[in-house]
Amino acid sequence: MSLFKTRLTEMFGIEYPIIQGGMAAGIVSTAELAAAVGNAGGIGFMCAVQWIDDIDKLEDEIKKVKDLTDKPYGINVTLFTEVGKAWFERVFDIIEKYKVPALETSARSPEPWVPRIKSLGIPWIHKAARVRDGVKAAKLGADAITIIGSEEGGHPGAERSATSVVGPLMVDKVDVPVAIGGGFCDGRGLVAVLAMGGEAVYMGTRFCASKECVIHPDVKQMIVDMQYNETDYLFMSIGDPVRAVRNQRTQKILEIEQKEGAEGLMKFMASTKGDKHSFGGPTAMNTGDTQEGVIPFGMVGGRIDKILPVKEIMDNIVSEADEVLNKLAVRKYWKAK
Ligand SMILES: Cc1cc2nc3c(=O)[nH]c(=O)nc-3n(C[C@H](O)[C@H](O)[C@H](O)COP(=O)(O)O)c2cc1C
Incomplete structure (x- = not known):
């Protein structure tokens, strides 16, 4: 069995255990990016909060992603408290209406939304920056957890904990599959995540430096x-x-x-x-x-030196991970010829 087949690839119906996290802070994670990641064998999440002032645009974006790919994609719902309840209800209604294949929540406890989320009947992954928040989300019924360390871009949590510490801890604390993110961009990262017990590498910054990302x-x-x-x-x-x-x-x-x-x-x-x-x-x-x-x-970002098409980013990750695994299998160090 391929080492790249994990409970998360099964859950999302994808080829490689590579997840592009939802990103906002402007318009960042759009249909172009999610479709490119999906077409290359991973799964990409579009952040609903990007269209906070005009949520109809989320519907347009979902239509666009469906035109660009028949592969799975997801919507990220960043649970910021300052957005009203009605806005979240609308987002969940849209997810249901378009039968969006996967949901990611983040930023706050998903507790108030669990019945609505569960009623969608789609794979639900919750992202936590603290191990205890991941444990809580798993207890609430999340199908999978992403744990991120403070290396990450975005909101890395007030604990300032390292990915190498919270990653394996999270894996040990829950039965559901765990994606690990914060500081990864390549195949060595994917293998490191698998070695920590993670079942997908989770990345944001790497995908911002892609041809398909719409940022300036x-x-x-x-x-x-x-x-x-x-x-x-x-x-x-x-x-x-x-x-x-x-x-x-x-x-x-x-x-x-x-x-x-x-x-x-x-x-x-x-x-x-x-x-x-x-x-x-x-x-x-x-x-x-x-x-x-x-x-x-x-x-x-300090390890990324090229803006590349998503397909090339994904292919590089997979081929480098293969190379690392092959070397490790014969007890060779990464730099050995
Ligand atoms: C530009 C940018 C914006 C982000 N915005 C959000 C967001 O709105 N909601 C969220 O859950 N995560 C957000 N993130 C976090 C990413 O989804 C992901 O957790 C993070 O990028 C992983 O770490 P890495 O950047 O080291 O790969 C953002 C990340 C970046 C780089």
Whole structure:
């Protein structure tokens, strides 16, 4: 049996244990990306929260993905509390109406939504940044868990725990299959995840540096140009951190947090709300303003040096993972000829 066949590939009906996580912070994870990942043998999630102001656009995006692929795809529902209950109800109705093949939840406890989620009858994976949140979601009935470490781009959690620690811990604590993410971009990452007991590698930043991702070319180029140690960990003062590429905006935010704490930060964020450079509105990810917006890429950007078509990214991951496995099988080190 192929080592790439796991409970997660079975659950989602995909060829390779590779998941593209839902991404927002502007328009990032669209039909083009999800379809490309699906066509290349993985599964990609489109983030519903991207169309927070015009949820009809989620329907258009689902129609588009169905035109682009007959492979599985998913919708991510990031459970931010500031979005009203009616909005979430609408999203779940859309998922049901279009028979979306898979659901990902993240960011908050899914508890209030469990009956609605279960009524959809589709595979449900919940993403957690803390092991205890993953355990809770599994107890609530999630079919699978993604655990992410603080290396990740986006909202990596206030614990600042490493993927190499929370990954195996999560696997040991639940019976359902676990995807592991935060800091992966290649075949060595896929094998590392399998070695930790994970059943799929989970990635975001790598797929932002793809031809199919709709973010601005100058922003994609930031991934290619950045070093692994050039990200900042923002918003710790309000307990909801974001990892983002270091730029003028992140440095300004850190300065305010250090000098004025949570109160100063909230004032600053409110003063920038609605402006294209603020976090949460239409963002720099799409306008290409590389200095005045929060661009939430992960540390792994420091290992990515090319913007590639998704098919090539996926093929490279699989062939590199095969090569690593073959070498390990004959007890050879990765660099051995
Ligand atoms: C630009 C960007 C935006 C993201 N936005 C979200 C989001 O809105 N909701 C969510 O659950 N995860 C979000 N994430 C997290 C990703 O789904 C994934 O967990 C993360 O990218 C994995 O770590 P990596 O970047 O090291 O691969 C975002 C990640 C990135 C890079």
